[in-house]
Amino acid sequence: WVIDLFLFGPEINASVNSFSALETTNKGAWTPIQAFDAERDMRDFLNKFPFIKNRFEVMADPEKRRVDANFTGTLPGLRTGVAIGFAF
Secondary structure (H helix, E strand, O other), rough: OOOEEEEEEEEEEEEEEEEEEEOOOOOOOOOHHHHHHHHHHHHHOOOOOOOOOOOOEEEEOOOOOOOEEEEEEEEEEEEEEEEEEOOO
């Protein structure tokens, strides 16, 4: 029998993430300038995170007043846990 205890260690994850923001204050579609501003604000926000900086797609939907961002790639992380098994 094997008990493996890993308390705190680094890991690399394959990640697929999506983020969506919806404006609820206005009625009606965004103008092209408003859609551009919303997309730019989303890019500025996501570029603050060093591991995903400039590695995402951002799309604005003026009709729904919504901005979507998608990320696919690797991300670092920390892990902890216990594994119990049988060695033969």
